[in-house]
Amino acid sequence: MSRIQSVLQALKGQGRKALIPYITAGDPHPDRTVELMHTLVEAGADIIELGVPFSDPMADGPVIQLACERALEHGTSLRQVLEMVKTFRSRDDKTAIVLMGYLNPIEAMGYEAFSDAAKAAGVDGVLTVDLPPEEAEDVAPLFAERGLDPIFLLAPTTTEDRIRAISQHSSGYIYYVSLKGVTGSAQLDVDDVAEKVSRIHALTSVPVGVGFGIRNAETAAAVGRVSDGVIVGSVLVDTIAKNQDDIEALKSSLVSLLKPMREALDELAS
Numbered sequence: 001m002s003r004i005q006s007v008l009q010a011l012k013g014q015g016r017k018a019l020i021p022y023i024t025a026g027d028p029h030p031d032r033t034v035e036l037m038h039t040l041v042e043a044g045a046d047i048i049e050l051g052v053p054f055s056d057p058m059a060d061g062p063v064i065q066l067a068c069e070r071a072l073e074h075g076t077s078l079r080q081v082l083e084m085v086k087t088f089r090s091r092d093d094k095t096a097i098v099l100m101g102y103l104n105p106i107e108a109m110g111y112e113a114f115s116d117a118a119k120a121a122g123v124d125g126v127l128t129v130d131l132p133p134e135e136a137e138d139v140a141p142l143f144a145e146r147g148l149d150p151i152f153l154l155a156p157t158t159t160e161d162r163i164r165a166i167s168q169h170s171s172g173y174i175y176y177v178s179l180k181g182v183t184g185s186a187q188l189d190v191d192d193v194a195e196k197v198s199r200i201h202a203l204t205s206v207p208v209g210v211g212f213g214i215r216n217a218e219t220a221a222a223v224g225r226v227s228d229g230v231i232v233g234s235v236l237v238d239t240i241a242k243n244q245d246d247i248e249a250l251k252s253s254l255v256s257l258l259k260p261m262r263e264a265l266d267e268l269a270s
Contacts, residue, residue, distance in 0.1 A: 003124040004096040004149050004172035007046050008207050008228060015269035018173075018229030019044050019220075019262050020209055021236055022100065024051035024067035025084055026076025028244030034087045035247070036240075036254065041095050043255040044262025049127070049231065052081050052101030059129045063234045066241060078105040078114070082121040089122035098125040098151060098172070106139070115142040125149035125172045133169035140169065153177055156196055160203060167204035173229060176200060178212045188213030194226040216257075217264035224265045232261065 001009070011018055021040045025033050033050075040048055053071035057064060085097055099118065106114045106128065118126065126148055131139070133152055143150050149172030154163060156178070167174060178193045193210060200208050210223045211231030220230045236254060243250035 002149050007096045017224040017265045018046040020047045020229050020231040021045050022049040022233035024071050025081040026071030027067040030074050030076050033084045037088050039251045043258035047096040049098045049100045054102045063238045067237045082117050086121040096124045100127040103128050103131045111139045115146050119146035125151050127151040163203045167206050170206050173207040173209045176208050176210045178210050190222040197226045217260035220261040221264035224268055
């Protein structure tokens with residue numbers, strides 16, 4: 001059982017939901033990423049999605065696009081991101097880590113070299129936005145051999161047949177994109193999310209994490225009622241952008257955002 005699966009199983013046994021924050025590695029500076037990861041854990045994170053900066057993040061809106069630009073300006077590479085995870089692991093062997101990004105950096109590094117390095121660093125799962133299951137034949141076996149969970153996306157428009165097909169290739173959790181469009185866009189329709197996630201749960205036993213549009217404790221709790229985990233990204237990355245020159249203010253702001261979400265999710269179990 002992978003670390004992701006263990007974390008989600010333990011939470012389920014407690015009647016609790018996973019809090020899964022996302023930040024972009026190297027933003028606001030590579031020297032700050034590990035420190036911010038520990039801050040996320042202190043605020044209640046169960047799993048961290050760590051974004052690998054990429055020059056053309058087509059699934060992301062302006063907030064995360066700019067975060068990638070800031071990280072790349074500091075020369076943040078995939079190998080550096082793996083070193084960040086390794087450093088994080090020297091203090092934390094419990095929190096699950098998912099690398100989230102695009103295929104090009106992995107392909108450039110080499111599938112086998114990446115899989116070996118990710119496993120050695122302490123990565124638990126990989127979510128490659130532009131790699132559908134049908135095109136993962138070369139890399140999926142390498143992930144499986146090293147205990148890395150392949151995580152795939154579902155959208156509001158995904159058909160039932162495709163939900164079944166994607167779930168057969170997924171482990172750890174499935175990422176349900178609750179909104180049409182890019183990250184940071186539109187307004188969350190909780191009733192629609194509830195209906196769609198219920199349909200997904202009826203078709204797969206793989207846990208479902210919901211992302212896009214979660215900005216505060218209220219929306220986190222609403223989504224937590226119907227999902228296995230709540231994924232929080234753009235609001236955190238925007239906070240990093242606004243506080244990038246003051247690390248203590250930045251950490252305090254991240255805790256102020258995440259801690260109420262953690263508390264709201266835990267109230268669902270009471």
